[in-house]
Amino acid sequence: MSVLNYLVLEDLLVAHLKNSLPELKAVLTATDLTGVQAQRLVEPAAHVIYLGDEVAQGSNGQGGSGAAQVTSQQWMVVLVVKFAGTVASGKGNRDKAGPLIAKLLQTLCGWQPSAPLTSLKRINAPKVGYEDGFAYYPFCFKTTHVLLGKS
Secondary structure: OOOOOOOHHHHHHHHHHHHHOOOOOEEEEOOOHHHHHHOOOOOOEEEEEEEEEEEOOOOOOEOOOOOEEEEEEEEEEEEEEEOOOOOOOOHHHHHHHHHHHHHHHHHHOOOOOOOOOOOOEEEOOOOOEEEOOEEEEEEEEEEEEEEEOOO
16 A cells, blocks of 8 residues: 555545435544544534554565555444434434434445455444434444555
């Protein structure tokens, strides 16, 4: 990967979500889940968060000198919805979020961003959160690429 912007996937995710889910009022970025809660004034919305990366170890993950490294970036997209009708049970939030979740997953699972990033694969995510009538549905994905350093 010729790195001009190691985190280019953030912009690609934001643009792809905006184009594919017009029912969202906003697609934002945040540094963590706390940042999502601070920006919850607009909903339904998706928040894109970089979680970090994993570097493959051993001969399959790194070239002989370590100059070529297989790296997987992990990203989270948090869908935020609010429905005040059934706050105690959260059912209203789930009814509102269900169709958006289906469309979000159809949009991102297997999506191929620009090369050399591989298609997105879903990975485990934190639990759903509920607070003050808002629901936070986190979905995590990873993409892999080969990072070429100096040889």
